[in-house]
Amino acid sequence: MTTTRQSTEDKHLQVADELIQALGGRSNIAMLTCCVTRLRVRVADPNRIDHRAVRDHPAVLGRLVHGEVLHLIVGPSAAAPLSTACHVTLTRTAVASPAPLPTGETAP
Amino acid sequence: MTSDTLVAASNRALLAQLAREPDRHAPTAWTAPAAAAATRIRAHLLDHTRDGEVSFETLLAWRQGLDNALDQLASRDPALWTRWRQPGTWLDCHLRLRSLIAHVAAKAFWEELSSLSYDSFETERFLWGAR
Numbered sequence: 001m002t003t004t005r006q007s008t009e010d011k012h013l014q015v016a017d018e019l020i021q022a023l024g025g026r027s028n029i030a031m032l033t034c035c036v037t038r039l040r041v042r043v044a045d046p047n048r049i050d051h052r053a054v055r056d057h058p059a060v061l062g063r064l065v066h067g068e069v070l071h072l073i074v075g076p077s078a079a080a081p082l083s084t085a086c087h088v089t090l091t092r093t094a095v096a097s098p099a100p101l102p103t104g105e106t107a108p
Numbered sequence: 109m110t111s112d113t114l115v116a117a118s119n120r121a122l123l124a125q126l127a128r129e130p131d132r133h134a135p136t137a138w139t140a141p142a143a144a145a146a147t148r149i150r151a152h153l154l155d156h157t158r159d160g161e162v163s164f165e166t167l168l169a170w171r172q173g174l175d176n177a178l179d180q181l182a183s184r185d186p187a188l189w190t191r192w193r194q195p196g197t198w199l200d201c202h203l204r205l206r207s208l209i210a211h212v213a214a215k216a217f218w219e220e221l222s223s224l225s226y227d228s229f230e231t232e233r234f235l236w237g238a239r
Contacts, residue, residue: 056168056172056175058216059217061207061210062207074214075214077218
C-alpha cells in the first residue's frame with residue numbers, strides 16, 4: 001500500500017538523519033555507499049563521530065573499521081534503502097555546499 | 109504444550125545458555141562487566157519464566173549492557189580478548205548472544221513492535237551474524 005511504503009520511506013529518512021548526525025553531521029561525510037548488508041562510510045574527521053550513538057542505534061547491528069572506512073552492519077533489507085535515504089539527506093545539504101555528492105566505492 | 113510454546117521455551121533456554129558465566133580461568137576483574145551483563149539477562153529470564161514475549165526496551169537494555177561490557181573487555185586487555193574470543197568459549201557465547209539480541213531488536217525497531225514473542229526469534233538466521 002502507498003501509505004505503508006511512504007511510512008517506511010519516512011522511517012528510513014529518519015534513521016538516515018540520525019545516523020548522519022551520529023557520524024558528525026552531513027559535512028563530515030566524505031563517502032557513503034553500501035553493499036548487501038552494510039553502509040560503508042568514510043568521514044572527514046573521525047573525532048566527530050559519536051561512536052556510542054552509532055553503536056546504540058537500534059538499526060545498527062554491528063560496526064567494523066576497515067582502514068579509513070567505517071562499516072555499519074544494518075542487514076540486507078535495510079542497507080539499500082538506508083543508503084538511498086542517506087543520499088537524499090546529503091543531497092539536501094549539497095544545495096548549500098559546492099562539494100559533490102559523495103559516492104563511489106563498489107562492494108567487493 | 110503447543111509447538112509455538114516449545115519454540116519459545118527453546119529460545120529462552122538458548123538465551124540463558126548463551127548468557128553464561130565467564131570461565132573461571134579468566135581473570136575475574138577483567139570479566140566482571142560481562143558477568144554483570146549476563147547475570148542481568150539470566151535474572152530477567154528467571155523472573156519472567158511464564159512470559160511468552162520480551163519488550164523492545166528490554167531487548168535494547170540487554171544489547172546496550174552487552175555492548176558496554178564487550179567494549180570494555182576489548183579495550184582493557186586486547187590480548188585476553190583475542191585469546192577468549194575463540195569459538196566455543198564463554199566470550200564467543202556472549203558475542204553470539206549480542207548478535208541475536210541486536211537482530212531481534214532491529215526487527216522490532218523496523219516493524220515498530222513494542223514487544224517480540226520468543227517463538228519469533230529467528231535463531232538459525234541470526235545467531236551467527238555480526239559477531
